[in-house]
Amino acid sequence: MSVQDIDVDCGVSGPSNGISEVPFRLYTDPEQYRREQERIFKGPTWSYLCLAAELPHPGDWVATTVGEVAVVAARAPDGAINAFVNRCAHRGNLLCLERKGSGREITCIYHGWSYDLSGRLTGVAFEKGVKRAGGMPPEFRKDEHHLQQLRVAELSGLVFGSFDPRAPDLETYLGPVVAGGVKRVLEGRSPRVIGRSVQVLPNNWKLYFENVKDTYHASILHTFLNIFRINRMSQPGGINIAENGGNHFSFAKLDYAAEDEDYKHEQLRASNEHHLEDRSILDSVDEYGDRISVQILTIFPGMVLQQIRNAIAVRVLRPRGVGKSELEWIHLGFADDDPAMEERRLRQGNLIGAAGYISMEDGCVGGFVQRALQYNDDEAGIVMMGGHEAESQTFRATESAIRGFWKQYRALMGT
Amino acid sequence: MSVQDIDVDCGVSGPSNGISEVPFRLYTDPEQYRREQERIFKGPTWSYLCLAAELPHPGDWVATTVGEVAVVAARAPDGAINAFVNRCAHRGNLLCLERKGSGREITCIYHGWSYDLSGRLTGVAFEKGVKRAGGMPPEFRKDEHHLQQLRVAELSGLVFGSFDPRAPDLETYLGPVVAGGVKRVLEGRSPRVIGRSVQVLPNNWKLYFENVKDTYHASILHTFLNIFRINRMSQPGGINIAENGGNHFSFAKLDYAAEDEDYKHEQLRASNEHHLEDRSILDSVDEYGDRISVQILTIFPGMVLQQIRNAIAVRVLRPRGVGKSELEWIHLGFADDDPAMEERRLRQGNLIGAAGYISMEDGCVGGFVQRALQYNDDEAGIVMMGGHEAESQTFRATESAIRGFWKQYRALMGT
Amino acid sequence: MSVQDIDVDCGVSGPSNGISEVPFRLYTDPEQYRREQERIFKGPTWSYLCLAAELPHPGDWVATTVGEVAVVAARAPDGAINAFVNRCAHRGNLLCLERKGSGREITCIYHGWSYDLSGRLTGVAFEKGVKRAGGMPPEFRKDEHHLQQLRVAELSGLVFGSFDPRAPDLETYLGPVVAGGVKRVLEGRSPRVIGRSVQVLPNNWKLYFENVKDTYHASILHTFLNIFRINRMSQPGGINIAENGGNHFSFAKLDYAAEDEDYKHEQLRASNEHHLEDRSILDSVDEYGDRISVQILTIFPGMVLQQIRNAIAVRVLRPRGVGKSELEWIHLGFADDDPAMEERRLRQGNLIGAAGYISMEDGCVGGFVQRALQYNDDEAGIVMMGGHEAESQTFRATESAIRGFWKQYRALMGT
Amino acid sequence: MDDQAVRLGVADLVAAYGDCIDDDRLEEWPDFFVEDCRYLVTSRESHEAGLRHGVIYAASRGMLVDRITSLRRANIFEKHRYRHVAGAPRILSVEDGVAAARTSFLAARIMHDGETSLFATGRYLDRIAVSARPFRFIERLVVLDSQKIDTLLVIPL
Amino acid sequence: MDDQAVRLGVADLVAAYGDCIDDDRLEEWPDFFVEDCRYLVTSRESHEAGLRHGVIYAASRGMLVDRITSLRRANIFEKHRYRHVAGAPRILSVEDGVAAARTSFLAARIMHDGETSLFATGRYLDRIAVSARPFRFIERLVVLDSQKIDTLLVIPL
Amino acid sequence: MDDQAVRLGVADLVAAYGDCIDDDRLEEWPDFFVEDCRYLVTSRESHEAGLRHGVIYAASRGMLVDRITSLRRANIFEKHRYRHVAGAPRILSVEDGVAAARTSFLAARIMHDGETSLFATGRYLDRIAVSARPFRFIERLVVLDSQKIDTLLVIPL
Ligand code: FES
Ligand code: FES
């Protein structure tokens, strides 16, 4: 590994050879983290805000964050969804204090300034003073103090926001292939949230986002499927990476019928010590009729759309300081699920999340890396599996999608 | 809002238009915080140390902090109160480990160096060695190693300290009006501490100190009095701000008799859903005979003297890192209180403190602001209610006292 | 005290007069702390890794840290002990996740890269891809990606490691006198770990290491022996300091027979209020036949070897951030201990450790200093007891060994 | 009522009290007290120093009701809950239908976003009317071990 | 079985359950449940919102056994243990040999290096078969107060 | 003495023990033990590894008395208190007037300035003389879950 030239006060310079070497200090430097907030999360990117389904009626709002910045997404009387910074224009108080709510306007608890659902300042308590005494000075103009707005775009029921006018429109940003991956899972369906939880990750946000793009680790770190000898049949699949590099999806197909066959024979091998007592967590149907049993899709910088058999989830990755992140799991069902499908999704839910048989390791491995880099970060990791480029590939023994991440990262960070 | 020119490593530059714009980064920048310790808390200001009544006898001492710096206030044999840094001159050990104590001298636990009650180094263990072996070198002079002393001044039983010889004498510092406000409450009386607690505030110290000076928020953030329709009668009052800007008091009058009347009618309106089951928390007497029911007085940078009806308290604000503060509530009674007055003060105590009906919100609102500014602090809040100056005013729809705070703050910080 | 010229961003400059003044900011400056990791712990010094006895067989390994850096010590098939950084060459994952283990090789959980017991990269999963698809690029060479190795040296069953080729060999580093002190306690014996615990210290690592070298505080901070009037007889002893200054031991002799005498008379004085109900914690034998009852030995930068009567322990000091440290206590017995000696060591164990009668104060006093220096660190402590040099002395009213610490510290830090 | 019955009844009362608060059934909270009751929250330091001014002082059930009305209608704060975990109550005496009991407890605070912290530890010093069912508190003195309260105290302990 | 016996039996069951987990005797854990059982771990927020998808969902004892097999054989994580401290269980009802009970609890997590943190707080909502010994859980719903889980959840709560 | 009496007596003993320490009535603490007693504080790691050297080892009541004398007269430390919160003790056996019991507990530490932290968690492994009143500890083995102790351990657990 080549030692990197690093300036603690000025963030981290780029790796010596493009996108297949990653300076460790990128995960540990506080100044780098501060810059990422400006250049990536507030930069020309799109961040997941909420599901359109969470804002059924005008006046409904959801409070979330883009990077570390508190924002609100709200449905205006005209039915449009707006997003704006969740910080009062007066003294900076947090406006919305709960995760979701509804109302005709948003009123600050501190001094009662009120805003409409597009973030426009509409009322200032005592603006004219009391009995003509006090109040705001004559030159004060409410319309100079609206809340900072974000651009909003929607795709297949997912709502995204961007701080930066330079960001291309959402579908262009995603690219046709990844946009197609989103539509495959959600387009024309009516998602319902069937569960929600947050997994706190003891590591820099990038370590998790890389992990999701990392097809290399799947069968090695997550041994559940192998140990219990589940779907050992060869799985055709591949990785599709968007032009910008930051968005991607990987997928694999499964012969559902063969698996059922296999399952029957399993019964006969009672002797086998590593068998599942109750295989119902695997009972799955080819919901999309294309035999794709796994599709993991990422949208730079912080969203994951997951289909693992019939377990559908949106994961939202939120940076929380240089060495900490939060991962929100939003488990989805659909309006037309019958009771059998509902039960199926719940049982398959054991595969994923903070306690998931094939996902829990991702919750700790990032922390192991973070720890190993403490005061020992002046070298670089290597990401050369499958070459040095970031193109789509039909095989999974590659780190191509990770290189894709660094391609977009470096373009935005200007390093 | 105008974006501020900010240099993270060198603190925060001043707002573009004097004292009615406040750069958000002033609340989040660690370097700014470090400078405040030097220029404000160790600067030409006066900080509350203790009550003279806490040091009744020679030898009594109280350990406290001025800003983040540990100091001791002690009564010397000559009856004078001294204050000095609570850090041993030898290796820097904390000398006084408890909040209060008493003794002829103060001895360091580590190597036994001892100091008199004015902080003078009087003893060095083994100074001459043991059996003529070892000990301090000949050039060592105890009188070159006294503890750093603070200036001490007293007003109406309140003891203050200052690190800086440039600070004007206490009464000049306070200004005649604010000094008068202190005397009104305490002069010639014998205060007794009837309770003490500490409220931990998840925000920069300035957010709380501004809050106390902020008459704008009172009736909006604290809805208790309105909801329960208590003293709705017009309250004459006003705000008095000292020349330097940093010290002030606001006050309001109450027609105690009218309130009792009102209370009686209250009884008849049993239908009213928002009435108090037990109004005894409001039973109050015009203790000072001037019908002033509320006087909130601040002494820059960290003391508050409160009279709310018969609830008298000193509040001491202590910075504890850029995003955290501690607020000590020292509840006072007086030697001549009869049992009825004692009970009155206890019941009115429900109005204030960490669980106070009209004060608890001040414990959380600063944290909301602090959170809203995380990684989103490159703009400024506005403080223009009532104009751009920091003069005394007879109306309360103003932020004049907050501008006063920034007037003194900027003078001291040199920004 | 002379005020130090200090640059926060560039660490702390040296004291004005050599090694008998210590700028307080050395204990509080994060940048100084970062430099210490590079220049001291990764510099030309030797750090304790483990006991040779903890690695009885080839394949056995122990995970520890040198400074903050995670390292592994392992016994190779050839019987040699190797040490290397506990960080995978691929993406930086922590390789060994437990304190100790055993195996033919070390395999990374993340992507299965494997290393032999000298840290050589021996296997890369899918190096050649799967079915000729993917895999590492042709120019990839495993032998360019071995784990960083440490030099390893052993003395009397203690295993040490060093990152720096410039470090002199271990015995030269220790110097003959201190090396002799180690051998006196451990050479030719078979140590067994009889207990292990970790004491978390709320202070900079240097404050504890100085404390162990500080003979000045012993009888003043730790009053147990005086209060209970134990071994009041004069104790011949002294301090031996290595040439480099950083390694030392202090010792004292005891007339074991006289103590027993004394003990008998103790029985008669039942009136004495401060007597021990059960003196068995003091029952001790002259294990080394030289009447030395106390030998406290330090090896720069972080190891202590203690013999207090029959209580033998290795203490390992680990920095954990600028204001926190961890002190591991490894209590030792020997293979030839009879049951009486075993019981003796256990009972004497009450004297030492986190709950030790004559050691517990050392766990809190460093924290008191650290606290006293918060935002009040622009002066210096003085270390002039016994002069300004760092030579061995026969008396204990001296801070000579502490000056020795600063002698080596300054040489390494280049200040 | 025999010792055993008092012991079990007090244990049930203390457990039910915690669940009532932790479930946010605060309107039921005053019913755990007799009409002419006292409820105080203070710190060990003030308690031992004989300083009577704590952080909450209620001298009647009406004042408890007012606490909840204010919490629901007037006071503004971020949503949160507690989790009470208490040790076994100890009955110190039973005289004239009044049991004196003490219980060690801790309360974790869980903010609406899930952030959890150890909010308070302390002991309950209770005087309980045990001559009739349901048992009710005549006096509940909540002595917190710490004089520090994080942010604010609005939900009773 | 009389009230007193149920009360004591449930208290023993809840305490033994915690010790079994805290002692790392996880292979015995499924035996605390009847064959046809339900074990769920979810958050208060999801529970109150009627969202059925939690973090662990077992609908048979076999699924509990599989949890432990996977923990022992398949899953990779850093060694750690819990310390359960629970309040007194409250029996809400006993009908047809089934007791409904609830218990407040907290679980501290102790990593192999000794690092300790308050990992979870919440309440157990139990349905327990009490007509025969040993008492066994028909349903154990673990409602965590927080929706946040630090790092991962592999050892059952 | 019947099972029920032992159960209640042990519960009372364990609760009284915690209150004694938390109230700073440390001079009474040795009286919870028989003359010829053993009191040990160690870590789970050492305990399971068979390492006998813990952090406190007392082999007689005299050694307990000495602990307190030293704490009061000799040792220097910042004032602090604990708050013990313990689960229900489990009686593992009763033979020849000796009950074997175990109890999960945690101890919060509250410094004189109010700073509160989770200081220790673990289990008490007790052998208790129950043939006569008052019950007393023959052996109390305090097995801490963590090998880490913050700052120092001077007040017994
Ligand atoms: S901060 Fe929002 S109205 Fe003042
Ligand atoms: S530090 Fe105070 S005497 Fe040494």
Ligand code: FES
């Ligand atoms: S990080 Fe170790 S194999 Fe990838």
Ligand SMILES: [Fe+3]
């Ligand atoms: Fe994964």
Ligand SMILES: [Fe+3]
């Ligand atoms: Fe207010």
Ligand SMILES: [Fe+3]
């Ligand atoms: Fe010492």
